[in-house]
Amino acid sequence: MLRVFLCFTGLLVSLLAQAQQWDFTLHKHTSSQAGPTLLVIGGIQGDEPGGFNAASLLVTDYVIHSGEVWVVPNLNFESIIKRSRGVHGDMNRKFKGMRQNDPEFQLVEKIKSIIKDKQVDIILNLHDGSGFYRPEYVDKSHGPQRWGQSLIIDQTELVDVTYGRLDLIANSIIQQVNLRIKNKEHRYHIKNTQTRLGNVEMEKTLTYYAIKNGKAAFGIEASKSFGTHYRAYYHLQMIESFMQYLGINYERDLELSIKNVKNRIDNNVKLALYEEKMFFDMRDVRDRLRYVPMKKGEPLYFRASNPLIAVLDNKRYYNVRYGNRSVTKLLPQYFDFDSSINSISLLVDGVKKDVMLGDIVAVDKHFQVNPLEGYRVNIIGFTKKGYASEHGLSITQRDIKSRFSIDKQGKLFRVEIYKGDQFCGMVLVDFSSRPVASAETTRLNPVF
Ligand SMILES: [Zn+2]
DSSP, rough: OOOOEEOOSSSSEEGGGGOOOHHHEEEOOSSSOOOOOEEEEOSSTTTTTHHHHHHHHHHHHHHEEESSEEEESTTHHHHEEEEEEEBBBBBBSSHHHHTTTTTHHHHHHHHHHHHHHOOOOOOEEEEEESSEEOOOOOOTTEETOOTEEEEEEEESTTTTTTTTOOHHHHHHHHHHHHHOOSSSOOOOOEEEEOGGGTTGGGGGGGHHHHHHTTTTEEEEEEEEOOOOOHHHHHHHHHHHHHHHHHTOEEEEEOOOOHHHHHHHHHHHEEETTTTTTTTEOOOOOSSSSEEEEETTOOOOOOESSSSSEEEEOOSEEEEEETTTTEEEEEEEEOOOOOOOSSSEEEETEEEEEEEEOOOEEEEESEEEEETTTOOEETTTTOTTTSSSOOOOOEEEGGGSOOSSSSSTTTOEEEEEEEEEEEEEEEEEOSSSSOOOHHHHHHHHHOOO
């Protein structure tokens, strides 16, 4: 497996909701070989998940070997998480001018300065648009009034600008991409909004702001007629075509297919709390997880496996959100924490293993936690009379009540370690035969 090392800003440590300013994150894929810098922006509107999921995959699953790719996957993060086009109005109409007291003033100023960064050569703004754009009217959902499956330019050319021939570039890109699209309806067309010639709406957009500042910029629209993963797949096709055009060499961790994109979007939901002493694989997670150990009177910091995850403080519980989706609720139980151990010893299907707290262990038939002097083992959902600490017992899946599992399938269980009244950390045992989120690679993966 490819290990993704990213130069990472933000997200490494994220503060919990209450204090969260709904800032977006900028992820810089750098490389050791000189080349152009591509800036990809997702999520300017919160109800266009194809774009922001594609941008998120570009962060987590790609490595760049020449040039640089900068990604802002969650520009309007608050609207993404709140499933709204724009909680404070349409952000993509705020680039010509906006009131200083607009709640998004700082965010828009910040993305403007990234757009204007000397290093940035070319900018892609990802959207999901209605129907299928066609230059001529075909029917209600296919025509000039639609946006889906189009590559948008504001004008044909930007004079004296590298990559300023927007029309030629757009042509070359869609020719490449369309070669790979069998279904004619899904093929891309170029839409020139002719913004300069009095298109008042388009004058207020991010791409036109970039154009006016001498930067080549394109809007990419995937059709809202498709499901999210389909749209994200097409966005990635377009982004890759741009990288190829620019001579940016890349490598990705997944084979690009609609099925793989869906699988990755649906299943890459992992959350670590408290310096990774607790780590949850949240694919197929239950609607709520009860008695999650948390530190009394301290803000909750988390790390997540992708930049679309937010944890919201709801006073009595925490809401885990992922893009437009609700993942689960964490119902806390408060403890003081002990940090005197980092690992425990397990016997997994007869093989002794040292397991770091925060790791997930795949179990085929049975496991037992080896005794640890001075510590108490609590396997959530398992009880045996006379055992205050549940170590030294060979345990199968059937010995644990399935309703206590993390996942809906009843395969993933918590093993918690305590010292007196203090919580030390958690290990998960996974009885499913699906590949375990490898804690070792996850731990090293700075996307976290
Ligand atoms: Zn849009």
